[in-house]
Amino acid sequence: MTVVPGVATADSVAIRGASCPERSVVRGRPPVLPPPAAHGDYRDTQAIPNGGNTIMTMTTTSTAPMLETHPAPIGIDRAQLAATIDTIVMCSQACTMCADACLSEEMVGPLKTCITRDLDCADICATTARVLSRHTGFDIAIARSQLEACVIACMSCGAECAMHADMHEHCRVCAEACSRCERACRELLATLR
Template sequence: MSTTTDMLRTYPKDLGGIDQAALTACIDACFECAQTCTACADACLSEDMVADLTKCIRTNLDCADVCATTGNVLSRHTGYDANLTRAVLEACRAACKTCGDECTQHADMHEHCKTCADACRRCEEACDALLATL
């Protein structure tokens, strides 16, 4: 059982009809993706051909910020706003798709980009799964 599961289970109010398994998976995927994208951007900065990775670095950092924000928003339930949740999830899904596509272009040369692309795809899928329940 994850800490996310524990926190949702012990929340003092009813969470409503939200699919808690999908919510947990999405929160965890968002924070994993944020960390992976940050680490990938840093790894790109250490590459000899850093100038060729400018777009990848920028995309990594944008995705990391959006994923972290999404994870934070999904972790708050007091005064829940379904419209905001949907908008944040759609933005996260878009950022993950963009970053995953960019990192895939470098995956053959940089293993960290492959790892990042995989994390982005998992987060994109988790956002899709949660959106389907809202």
């Protein structure tokens, strides 16, 4: 059993893989936040098992409620859009951290390209999320071209990170984030015409 140090609390224990006994019990039920603590209720990030080798964590997001209450007509499925934006935002964050983690490795030489890809992908994802968040006079041509740039950046960054995934866990996690983001952008692109 592997626990993410520091994330585990009385209400939230992160467990790796299939050894989690509660797993079958709550499978298929909605994830439920423990009641907010009396203080420290900003700790919105929670570790969760995902049945595999990776510890997944989740964080509170307002993207879906914000889109739900947006007064403008939005010609895209709002739930898919909210999920896509969050995935892109979190990919940007993963790339920023992977660049820094690579830079901290003892042997930076083989990671130079990875750092550059991470920095490019972080900026491109951040901008793409913002473009997708604005619907007052939404311009589908801008959204499409920026999404296409995002797909290309995620492909390139994900491929580079994957080459170092065996050596560096942060590259493996970042490659996963890029892959999720690439797919989310492609699926959204398919609905934008």
